[in-house]
Amino acid sequence: MSNPTAAMIVIGDEILSGRTRDSNMHHLAGQLTEAGIDLKEVRVIGDEHGTIIAAVQAMSKVYDYVFTSGGIGPTHDDITADCIAAAFNANIDVRDDAREILAEHYARSGTELNAARLRMARIPDGAALIDNPVSAAPGFKLENVHVMAGVPSVFQAMVASVIPTLTGGAPLISKTLRIERGEGDIAGPLGQLAESYPLLSMGSYPFQKDGRYGAHIVIRGNDDEQIDAALAELEAAFQ
Template sequence: MTSPTIVTAAMLAIGDELLSGRTKDKNIGHLADMLTLVGIDLREVRIVADDEEAIVDAVNALRSRYNHVFTSGGIGPTHDDITADAISRAFGVECIHDPKAMDLLGAMYERRGMDFTDARKRMARMPAGATHIPNPVSTAPGFAVENVYVMAGVPQVFQAMLDALLPSLETGTPIQSRTVRSPYGEGDIGAPLTEVQKKNPETSIGSYPKFDGKNFSTDIVIRGRDAAIIAAAEADVISMIEAIGRLREEKQP
């Protein structure tokens, strides 16, 4: 096969409520699923509070290290929504009321007969020069600056923005995976699985213990970017499980 293209990403989830336990994040898992599908490798996630310093530090650390950075949260109309300010500071540009976003929101509130309050105008704030990420759910756009994509924290809105954004992004060769269920725990498969991994170096083989309250079993996941290579490793894993089964039968009295 031709050598695969690797495109990497990080996510920054922003919000006190995620760290207090009040809100259980739903965006990280969704982003992970979507990026895996399109061929972007999610390499790191951070969750920080609504704290400008913490957001700036994290964004600057991540945007230099990965191809794409996705953020969630902190772009609403209230005083604790400070993501636009923090991203502007991270890039050293002014945070402005974006004229196009003001038009979009002004027209929407006029249509709905609602006041375009100062609070609502906050939702048009973004770093000067940012481009919009459309929000088909509730109009107020997310925004992109270079390789940083700033989206809402409300899952329905985050998901809609991501759907709008993803087709425009650089993607790589998708990682494919196959899962083999092992009725044996990790303690039984550990040593032979290490051999299977060594024999199949172009795949990444992970084992994920499951516990039903009494016994452990294992899901063995083979990941790679080439279907034939994955299939060969999968066959080795299946042979390994069969061999463990035979060994156990022989031991029975």
């Protein structure tokens, strides 16, 4: 009865060094929540063979779906495809279907399909390609791992084509009540409410803006009526 679970692996030294601000995690999180799939864990790791292989093996065993972003371009530091193949003991080489997509794309712009660009056609045996309407070079799915690009516009396009292929659960309903009181005043009644609605999850997210302060109380669950009842109780407690 519980929702399918998911994990994400963000691959890239540039995120860990602070050079680049990741935005793919936030995008995927929102898309999965809408689809009724629970994102349980995200790991951000560097461009290192052993680290990537270990993370893929560990997380693909524990979660229903795994998504990666980054490291599938043409340069020497793009090692994700080879690591995914290694993680599943799959053979990897330039594959005809991927090469054809690239050849057609580069022919259109009169660009040479050189050795570096051909690296982007390296796809593990048995993997299904993921469409890239932005810049052609495909992602792929092997076992339960979806391998996607790090460039946000490409990542988002790939997510859009992957989401409809996943088996989702009951979409999580989430409603928010804004209470202009200190979190310390809200905490007591909120804690009691959480105990009397064990099937709902309740979070408190403080804000402070333009001289006003308080917290957004977010109540999440699958039962709309229960959420409304809990919200009404909470609202009554702070009138």
